[in-house]
Amino acid sequence: MFITLAIITSFLLFITLLPMAYSQHYLVRGCDFIRLQVFYIASFIACVAGYFAFNNATDFLYIVAGAVLILFLQGKWIYPYTWLAKKEVQSASKHIAHSVRIMSANVLMSNHNSEQLISLVDQHQPDLLITLESDSWWQNKLSVLKKDYPYYIECPKDNRYGMHLYSKFKIFDAQICQLIEDDIPSIHILFASAQGVKMQAHFIHPAPPSPTEEDSSRPRDSELIMVAKALKNPTRPTIVAGDLNDVAWSRSTRLFMQISGLLDPRKGRGFYNTFHASYFFMRWPLDHLFHSEGFKVKRIKRLAKYGSDHFALLTELTFENADQQSLETKSAQHKQEEIQQLAMSKADKRKVPVFEKS
Secondary structure, rough: OOOHHHHOOOOOHHHHHHHHHHOOOOHHHHHOOOOHHHHHHHHHHHHHHHHHHHHOOHHHHHHHHHHHHHHHHHHHHHHHHHHOOOOOOEOOOOOOOOEEEEEEEOOOOOOOOOHHHHHHHHHHOOOOEEEEOHHHHHHHHHHHHHHOOOEEEEOOOOOOOOOEEEEEOEEEEEEEEEEOOOOOOEEEEEOOOOOOOEEEEEEEEOOOOOOOOOOOOOHHHHHHHHHHHHHOOOOOOEEEEEEEOOOOOHHHHHHHHHHHOEEEOOOOOOOOEEEEEOOOOOEOOOEEEEOOOEEEEEEEEOOOOOEEEOOOEEEEEOOOOHHHHHOOOOOHHHHHHOOOOOOOOOOOOOOOOEEEOO
């Protein structure tokens, strides 16, 4: 028993320390994903080894010490997302009726249970629905949503990087860009909330570091940093959402938040693990939503299964600094902005669109 526990503890300590390296190889960065699982296993080992140590098997104290070190190191990364930590974003006032409800769903291109996803949309009525991995088949099935979502942007692809956006809110401007890699799109929009506050939203889905995708996390990290730099000190309320193929507590996600100044409403509320939907013991938070200051959280909810390997994530925010915003009135300039084509013919595909106030 001692040898078995010692080997497991040594391995767990190794994969705990490995992500401290600055290597972007997928084997190194992949250790970021399993911090929760390592924490749980180390907790079990600490209890088992502690039992033996309590019964005068003093050699097991070394295993206890190793397990406690692992718990401390892993706990530092995941603690901000537990309910024990301080909330980074305040809860919304109960009397605020208007909100921005965003639903993000990685549909899994091979999944054809469109009825279940549409049922979730009907049930939760998001104002903005972003689908990822959606191809032409999904575009055809989701066309029934257009009666309730008059504004939409379609970018079907058969490479698992298709993306569709459906909005109840009026979209004034939109661009589809390939920021880092060809055939991996992102969607960027300027829209107005129910309060009339103009906001910008950016939906991204960078490639993951994995043996079947990218040997390195460099493309993913580069896209995150590119978006973060473009959105630093935004002049409008700003939202970033999507499947980042990165966990909330990773070094790259932390750097994204540090550079952009955007906030994570999950901090202090929970992990909201959205992947993998089929394996409860191997789940981590891959689908994200970040926002600028001024928003408060009404609710965050991981929705029911619908056949994908991801759960859909629903985030409802209120913008309670509306009184500090100069709510824009219709002018000739704004009228011209409203009738702009939702196209990217004049857009720089390698630049993050930022819809600055004029």
